[in-house]
Amino acid sequence: MLSFISKKSNSIASNTRNFLRHSTSSQALKPTEEVNSSNNKPKDGRKSYAEFRHIYPEFLPDPKIEFRNSIREKLERSDMIARRTLIDIPEFYVGTIMAVTVSDKHTPGKPLRFVGICIKREGCGLRSTFILRNVVDHQGVEVMYELYDPTIQKIEVLRLEKRLDDELLYLRDSLSEFSTFDSNMEAEILAEGTPVPVNPIKVQLKPRPWLERWERKNLKGVEKIDLPEKFFKRAAELAKPYEKYDLMKQYMGTIPEEEQNEIFAEIQSQLHKLEVTRKKMKRKRTFVKPTKLA
Amino acid sequence: MNSKITLSTSKMYSLFVRSRLNKCTNKRFLGNLQSESTRQNELFDLEKKRQREEIGRIDKIEVEVQCKSESKTYVMNKLISTPYDCARHLNETIMNKTAVALINGETLWHMHKPLPDSCKLEFLDYKVSQPGQVNKAFWRTCSFLLGAVASNAFKDKVDVQLHSFPIPNVKSGSFVYDIQLSLDNWVPTSSELRVLSMEMIKFCQQAHPIECLDVTADFALVLFKENPHKTMQIPDIAANNNGKVTLFRAGPNVDISKGPMIANTNQLGRTTVTNVIKLDTDIKGSPVYRFQGVALPSSIVLNHFAYGLLEERAKNLNSARIPGSQDVTTEDNSFMAQATN
Amino acid sequence: MAFILSNIVSKTCVKSLEDKLLALSISASGTQIRERHIMNPPPRLRNPTWFTKKHRVVHNDEITTDNQEFVKEVVQDKYSNKDESPLLSEIAANAAEWQPTFKRTGVIARKIGIYPIWMKDGTKMTTTLLQVLDNHVIKYYTPEEYENSQPNKTRVMKKKGCLLLGAEGTDPSLLTKEYCGLFKNSGVIPKKFLARFFVSPDAALPPGTPINALHFQVGNFVDVRGKTIDRGFQGVMKRHGFKGMPASHGVTKTHRRGGNIGGGGEKARVWPGTKMPGHMGNRYRVLKGLKIWRINTKYNVLYVSGQNVPGDTNSIVTIYDTILPLRKPSNPVPFPTYLNTDEIHEEDLYDDDVHQFCDPTIEYNET
Secondary structure (H helix, E strand, O other): OOOOOOOOOHHHHHHHHHHHHHHOOOOOOOOOOOOEOOOOOOOOOOOOOOOHHHHOHHHOOOOOHHHOOHHHHHHHHHHHHHHHHHOOOOOOOOOOEEEEEEEOOOOOOOEEEEEEEEEEEEOOHHHOEEEEEEEEOOEEEEEEEEOOOOOEEEEEEEEOOEEOOOOOHHHHHEOHHHHOOOOOOOOOOOOOOOEOOEEOOOEOEOOOOOOOOHHHOOOOOEOOOOOOHHHHHHHHHHOOHHHHHOHHHHHHHOOOHHHHHHHHHHHHHHHHHHHHHHHHHHHHOOOOOOOOOO | OHHHHOOOHHHHHHHHHHHHHHHHHHOOOOOOHHHHHHHHHHHHHHHHHHHHHHOOOOOEEEEEEEEOOEEEEEEEEOOOOOHHHHHHHHOHHHHHHOOEEEEOOOEEEOOOOOOOOOEEEEEEOOOOOOOHHHHHHHHHHHHHHHHHHHHHHEOOOOOEEEEEOOOOOHHHOOEEEEEEEOOOOOOOOHHHHHHHHHHHHHHHHOOOEEEEEEEEHHHHHHHOOOOHHHHHHHHHHHHHOOOEEEEEEEOOEEEEOOOOOOOEHHHEEEEEEEEEEEOOOOOOOOOEEEEEEEEEEOOOOOOHHHHHHHHHHHOOOOOOOOOOOOOOOOHHHOHHHHHHO | OHHHHHHHHHHOOEHHHHHHHHHHHHHHOOOOOOOOOOOOOOOOOOOOOOOOOOEOOOOOOOOOHHHHHHHHHHHHHHHOOOOHHHHHHHHHHHOOOOOOOOOOOOEEEEEEEEEEEEEOOOOEEEEEEEEEOOEEEEEEEOOOOOOOOOOOOOOOOOOOEEEEEEEEEOOHHHEOHHHHHOOOOOOOOOEEEEEEEEEOHHHOOOOOOEEOHHHOOOOOEEEEEEEOOOOEEEOHHHHHOOOOOOOOOOOOOOOOOOOOOOOOOOOOOOOOOOOOOEEEOOOEEEEEEEEEEEEEOOOOEEEEEOOOOOOOOOEEEEEEEOOOHHHOOOOOOOOOOOOOOOOOOOOEEEOOOEOOOOOOOOOOOOO
């Protein structure tokens, strides 16, 4: 069993974070950012909601202009906050290990609990979803949950961390040990104010055939892919290295900062209240030092 | 024998004029407004010709035209050339767009009035930075044209006698003409007002140049002998104005006014006759009605909603002085008007 | 006609009207005028009275900023909602009792987006949000008055009256004077969108009546009519749902084509109406029997089931009470429309089956 040690390596992480943010829909490019999980208060004078867009990415609407309508977005946000007052939907990223408890209509009175690593996070507003993956009894299982589904009883974050990629769909083609997590895993609590750790682990892929052509995807969290030259040549031909310089594409694919600030300004007081109640709950639990797994 | 043949040119013309005058009075054109205006027109033309012939030797004057930044000097004819002629030398746009001319930087001058001496000339259009004077001239012209249109618009059985119009006051919201109609208690319907407005617009679109003529009080009395109100006003007007009466003509209509009018009727853009209100006066005979309207120059563009607000405001009775039977001077021609300008 | 005209003209004093009548009478007295024969005469359009030129070319008006603000103030003062409650209470007093056979007005709304809601048993339902704009009644045409531009060939027994509704007020200076004139009698601000609704004469409303989302109730069924998304020139697979041909296995040059277009024999021709590629979308379509699950009274939004309401987001749709017989309401509905402005409602009205977001998590208990 490989050990998964989450390191706090900020310097390397900050550089890689720039490229990661480029491909996600709701994140804007910023040269240096310190992501603070618990410090959500807007600063005095110039209000910057830089942290909000990473912690609450589903509050930002779909950037496609044809779909946008301010009144619908407002109604959606109020519904989202109404749900959040009942359930604590924590901050999580792709790569965090989470446990979701759901009430099932086919087993009344007995809620179902599933533990897994978040491999993808999609959607805006009430339709936002995330996929958890785990290997149970040598069988890979993936479950997609909607964040605002009222049948979800609890969402716990067992280990808050990030990976080097935005989507971990390649875990489907990797060795099963990289996707296996203990169902009875205990939550690892980080001290307040610490930045979200980035796990620089390199996953080993199984030999081809794969579900996707991983050699063309520029994956950071994957060990050196062992394939004949021609695959990499073709990948180089199809590569679009200029895309990261395409400012218009990035602009059209994200919500501009001014609008983001407006949106978060509307809801920040309510979110702050939720944060305060969550902190109170956290303090009640005892601090557990993260242990090394054999 | 020789004395009979060799009459001086001026005497011949005066004889000719007098014979024509007699002819006109004998023919009895009364009761028909069209023939009345034909008579007036003929008289006006004759007088104009006579005045032109009176100028024996044509002297030359130097006119310095100030056009934006540069100034050009033209050699024009004394008492014959008008500012309009100077504009024609300059530019077609200026010729069409100018409303009034400014002489030596102080006196407003009608575009078709001959220049008496060498002077500095400036052309004023509607978009000048200080358009107050131009607006007044425009308002005055609108009143004059309203009177002209009203006199032609009514059926033959209605007797129309133009009384006067007051000093142009743009801020009051409407231009006014007081007219005596042989109708008791006439309240115009909206369609009638619309028709009057259309008549005015049609008349203006015919692009009549507005001509100017200074005449003696006698001649003016002959011209306006059918109109009892004007006949009363003329002696006082002449007394205030060195025995001269200024006449203006647009198309077939002639009227008296003091100040300069705009150059051409086609400079009127949107025009509406908004209301006709019966006045409470002590003038004998048929009741006097106040015709009110509002207009904009053609160079000024305004949307229909804002113009609608102007029309609504112009429907209210204008606060200008109501004419009485003792009033002999129209405010436009009075001493006060001359003083204040 | 001539008698009436001459009457009018004799009462006026204006000469030009008299001249016009003379001209008319001369032409009607017997001289024949032979017209040119036109091969394809222009269509004799019988459009409704409100089909006028709407937008005018906006020039740069040379008004000072003070005057511009003044005009705006005038617009606001003129069209502010003043003294509406006496009007509404009057209508309410005179209103007839609702009968199931009565047909009441619809409403003009805007499709603002899509959003999921969950039921109390945990099932998810995608709903479309339709925001009811500021509707006002512009005019009512009685059944005798209204002439349909495409009249029914058979005789209609119970003819309906026509209510003209307008939605979304705009600046009158951007519209033509003719179009603004449509709104003079009702005293409402000129509206961007107009729609007609056929109503039974009992459901007639006076001009100027406002209509909002509470015209409908939660749990009612509605029909929504909108203009479908313009998809342009589309092939036969997207347009008619043909299956096409396999992508490989030796298929030559025919993967998305229509295949055979007709048989042989006596009628050996392509039948009119054969499904072929062509323009798809940008047509009016009605989606029937949509249930209203939730109403937001603050923003006048109806949450209606289904995500396939015709039209793009932010496009205009018209909403009617259903014509489906099995979905008609059994309880009385606000008739002729919702008139009680004094009543204060909660911000959201939900159907009984809908799980509200402020309710606790759904748990299935052993029974």
